[in-house]
Amino acid sequence: MKHRVHVECYSGSRYAERPVTFEFLGQTHVVKAVVQTWRSPSALHYRLRTEEDESFELTYYEGTDEWVIHSPDAIASEAKERRSMREVLAKRIGAVPPSGIRKFFDIIATMDDVISLGVGEPDFDTPAHITQAGIRSLEGGETSYTSNAGILELREELSKHLSRLYGVNYDPAEELLISVGVSEALFLALLAVVDPGDEVIVPEPCFVSYRPGVIFAGGTPVTVEAKVENQFQITADDIEEKITPKTKALLIGYPNNPTGAVMSRERLGEIGALAEKHDLIVLSDEIYDRLVYGVEHVCFSSLPNMRDRTILLSGFSKTYAMTGWRLGYAAAPAEILAGMQKAHQYIIMCAPTTAQVAGVEALRHGEDAVEEMLREYDQRRRVIVDGLNTIGLPCVEPKGAFYAFPSIQNTSLSSEEFSEKLLYEQKVAVVPGTAFGESGEGFVRCAYATSLVEIEEALGRMEDFVKQHRK
Numbered sequence: 001m002k003h004r005v006h007v008e009c010y011s012g013s014r015y016a017e018r019p020v021t022f023e024f025l026g027q028t029h030v031v032k033a034v035v036q037t038w039r040s041p042s043a044l045h046y047r048l049r050t051e052e053d054e055s056f057e058l059t060y061y062e063g064t065d066e067w068v069i070h071s072p073d074a075i076a077s078e079a080k081e082r083r084s085m086r087e088v089l090a091k092r093i094g095a096v097p098p099s100g101i102r103k104f105f106d107i108i109a110t111m112d113d114v115i116s117l118g119v120g121e122p123d124f125d126t127p128a129h130i131t132q133a134g135i136r137s138l139e140g141g142e143t144s145y146t147s148n149a150g151i152l153e154l155r156e157e158l159s160k161h162l163s164r165l166y167g168v169n170y171d172p173a174e175e176l177l178i179s180v181g182v183s184e185a186l187f188l189a190l191l192a193v194v195d196p197g198d199e200v201i202v203p204e205p206c207f208v209s210y211r212p213g214v215i216f217a218g219g220t221p222v223t224v225e226a227k228v229e230n231q232f233q234i235t236a237d238d239i240e241e242k243i244t245p246k247t248k249a250l251l252i253g254y255p256n257n258p259t260g261a262v263m264s265r266e267r268l269g270e271i272g273a274l275a276e277k278h279d280l281i282v283l284s285d286e287i288y289d290r291l292v293y294g295v296e297h298v299c300f301s302s303l304p305n306m307r308d309r310t311i312l313l314s315g316f317s318k319t320y321a322m323t324g325w326r327l328g329y330a331a332a333p334a335e336i337l338a339g340m341q342k343a344h345q346y347i348i349m350c351a352p353t354t355a356q357v358a359g360v361e362a363l364r365h366g367e368d369a370v371e372e373m374l375r376e377y378d379q380r381r382r383v384i385v386d387g388l389n390t391i392g393l394p395c396v397e398p399k400g401a402f403y404a405f406p407s408i409q410n411t412s413l414s415s416e417e418f419s420e421k422l423l424y425e426q427k428v429a430v431v432p433g434t435a436f437g438e439s440g441e442g443f444v445r446c447a448y449a450t451s452l453v454e455i456e457e458a459l460g461r462m463e464d465f466v467k468q469h470r471k
Ligand SMILES: Cc1ncc(COP(=O)(O)O)c(C=O)c1O
Pocket: 120, 180, 181, 182, 183, 184, 207, 253, 256, 257, 285, 287, 315, 316, 317, 323, 326, 327, 328
C-alpha cells in the first residue's frame, strides 16, 4: 500500500524536485543523502537516507503532482533485510564507501539536457581500424581463452612500445601481464605485495579505486596531500613524513586523475631516492601517460635503479578511447609479476580475447589517432582552463590527462553542494573534489573529454552560477 506524503523540496529549481524534508506518521524526516534516483514512465523515484540513518523510498508522480511513500510494512521489511545484509557482508566491504561519483550519475540519469563534465572517459569512438581488428578476430573464430598472461604477440608489441617510448625493457615472456583494464592490474598488484597490516602511502586527491584497493588487499592506506601550491605534485618530503616501519609501498598516479598534474623528472627522482632509502615498492599508475601537453611524461621505472622496485600499470582505455574493451597491463620484475599472475589466473583467467587482438592493432597502427585526439584535448584544455579562471574558478594549469580541477573557494559552497546545486540549477555535471579524498574539498573536477561547443555552453552556465553563489 502507498501513502501520500508532504515533501519539501530543494528550492533552487523546480526540476527533479530533490526532497529535503518529508512528513511521515507525524514525524518530520530530514534527508541526509539521496542514495539512488531513477525514472519510470510516469514518476521519479528517490531512495533516501535520513538524518536518523533510516532509508525510505519516495516517488513523485508528475501527472498528478503527488508524492508517495512506501507502506510501513515495506519499509520495515526492507530495514530487516538491510540489517541481515549488514551481518552477511564482510567488514572489508563495509570499510569502503560507495564511489562518490556514482551518486551524481544516478541523478544525471533522471535529468534531460545535462552537459556532463563529469565522466572520466574519452568522448571519441575507438579508432575504426582498431574496432575492425576486433571484429575480424571474432569473425575469424578467435573466441577462446588466451594464455593467462595474455597473447604473446600483444606482450611483444608492448615490450617494444615501452622500450621505444621510455627506454625501459621488459621481457614479454615473464615481465608483462595483460589485464582487464588498469583496474584489475591495480588490484592484482596490491594483492601481490600487500600483507594485512602493511601501510601503503597514497597521495591525494587520487583516483577513486586506490584507497579501496589497499583496503581490499588487507592493507592500510595512508594518505598524503598533494598541495595546490605545488601544482598538485607530491613531494618526497611530504611522503617521508608518513613513512613508518609498516610502510610497504607507495601508490602514485601521474598524469593525475583528478588534478591533471604531471610530475617533473626532478620531483620523481627525489621520490625514487626515497623509495630506495626506505625499501618501498612503487605502484605507478600511468594510464594517462600519452595525454600530456607540452611536457614530458617520465615513466617511473625508467628512473635510475627504479625498474626492480616498480610495478608499472597502464592500459588502452584513455589513450586509444577503448574504455569498454577492458584492456590494461602490468609490467614488473618477474618475481612480482608471477605473484600477480597467480591472482589473475584464479580471478579472471585472461583478459578478453577480442580486446587483446584489437590492442595489437592499436599499438602497431594507432599513433596517428592518438596524435589527433591529443590535439583536440589540448585545444579543449586551453578553452576550459581560460574559461574557469575568467569566471572566478581559479585553476592550476593541468598538464596531463583530461581534467581541470578548479578551486571553488570564491563561492560559499562546499564541493558537494557546488556540484549538486550546479546540476540542479544549471544542468552541468562536475564531480566534487571530495570524491577523490578529503583533501579535494574546495575543488571540483571538470573533465574536458567532451566537445568544445558543450564546454563553452557549460562555462556560460557556470558563470551564471558563480555570480549567484559568490561569497
Ligand atoms: C587514474 C586511473 N587509473 C585507472 C583507471 C581505470 O582504467 P581502466 O579502464 O583501464 O580500468 C582510471 C579510470 O578512470 C583512472 O582514471
